[in-house]
Amino acid sequence: MNSFTTNIQLVYILAAACFVVGLHLMNSPATARRGNQVSTAGMAVAVVATLVLLIHAGTVTGIGWTVIIIGALLGSAAGLQSARKVQMTAMPQLVSMFNAVGGGAAALVAVYGYMHDESTKAGVLGTTTVTTALDVIIGSVTFTGSLIAAGKLQGVITGQPVVLRGGRLLNVALAVIAVGSAAFLLTTASLPALLIVVLAALAFGVMMVLPIGGADMPVVISLLNAFTGTAVAMAGFVITNWALIVAGALVGASGGILTKLMADAMNRSLANIIIGGFGTGDSALPVAVAVDAQVKSVAADDAAIQLGYASKVIVVPGYGLAAAQAQHAVAELAQVLQDRGIEVSYAIHPVAGRMPGHMNVLLAEANVPYPQLKEMEEINPEFPRADVALVIGANDVTNPAARRQGTAISGMPILDVDQAKSIIVVKRSMASGYAGIDNELYANPKTSMYFADAKKALAEMTAAVKTLVGLLPTGWLITERTLPLN
């Protein structure tokens, strides 16, 4: 290593340090923006260092410069454009697309590295090949797997699990082909064998994600994120670049942690999700609860009275809220209640939404201050003190059946909504959630059902609460809640 490359490596280490500090600053919403800036600065430094390295090498041809610069500029424009116009509800798709291109780029780096070595040396063998093969396999699987995941989230591909006959056998066959060809590469340098690895891995990525249902997407995205990180780290091994190794390892760790959190929040093992479970119809044992007979429905006025006279309201939002684009409507209702001195907080289940933390972003966009967004462990002890729990578009994560043995969701951590003094559930129909079982919460005598689209229901309730507030004599508003205590 001469002094020039040493200096460049030092710059890469600086960039890697920026990434770590940037992620560290994300441990609080107050410092997270600075974290992103630090990380961006690290990236800029790394890219500049790379360009300096290219110039110093002096072997980049005119065409070479042209293709990489035009490629990078077009890519930047595409990335920027999609980042600017993406709807927050569509974040999971976008993150999936970034996973896809990241994994794809990592695979291409390894493919090129292999081609180059193969043509310049007598043969590429040994340990280099292990990391190359891993990079190519993981990167390719991530590329197509993420594209399929994004397609499912966007609705281009059905969100239902697609189970092909013999699909599992085909998966095994593809895995054997990919790994077998990779093993062959260890002893014999062969470009065609590498291409077989690529193709088998690409096909495997498609087959891996197709059978997974929409509700499992938080886990899938996290897993693919971990894959991308690992692929990038492997690319770092291939080209001996520490910045890639460190960055890839960080992302791998992040994706791994989130995968575990998501799988735990659904009380399902990763293997169970990958192989397919919910919605495929063979694992759910429906528990006979005659829910329909006992449910009580409520109108806007009555709901408004419950809410308007509460002192503590906990909102429980689920994916149905986002699907109905009702996050702004719920924020408005909460604001009206808070203006009356009512304490409002949001109970966020880890898998509310289509990716980890998705619901928080949707509510932040609707201008809900983040201190009101409470995690499951934090909010569960507060339910017994809540006068009203307002459940909007959340189903399985509120089902007390999870506390018993023998149901499809047994053992899944849930929000203790049934502990609240009264419960209002906004829902379009009595249809069951992803687990395909009835929600016993709806039959609870404390529960009232409000059958409507979330956005419409919230608008009606907000109007009703406003009317109620207007009707009240002013003296009514001066209670212990509106005095300085609050």
Added chain:
Amino acid sequence: MSTALVTDLTIFVLALLVGIEVIGKVPATLHTPLMSAANSIHGIVLAGALLIGVTAHSVVGYVLAFVAAFFAAANVVGGYAVTGRMLKMFRRKATPAAPKETPGP
């Protein structure tokens, strides 16, 4: 195993441990921006894509360099932009319009 590979592996394992330590402290509220930030960080593969240019002197090499640079640049720029956009929405107080100081409780 060569010394270089052992060094690389050491760096990889240590970075993995640092990652687990640092990311374990990120609250669930920020998990989406975290994932998106992690996404932009793996865009460092752009360095690898650009470095293809050093030895690429054939059509296949140019094509690979172009596609890899396109992918990686989209990843980096898009990732950082969208993370910044999301983080901007996280506010402590409900009133975003008035940037006046809000005294703590």
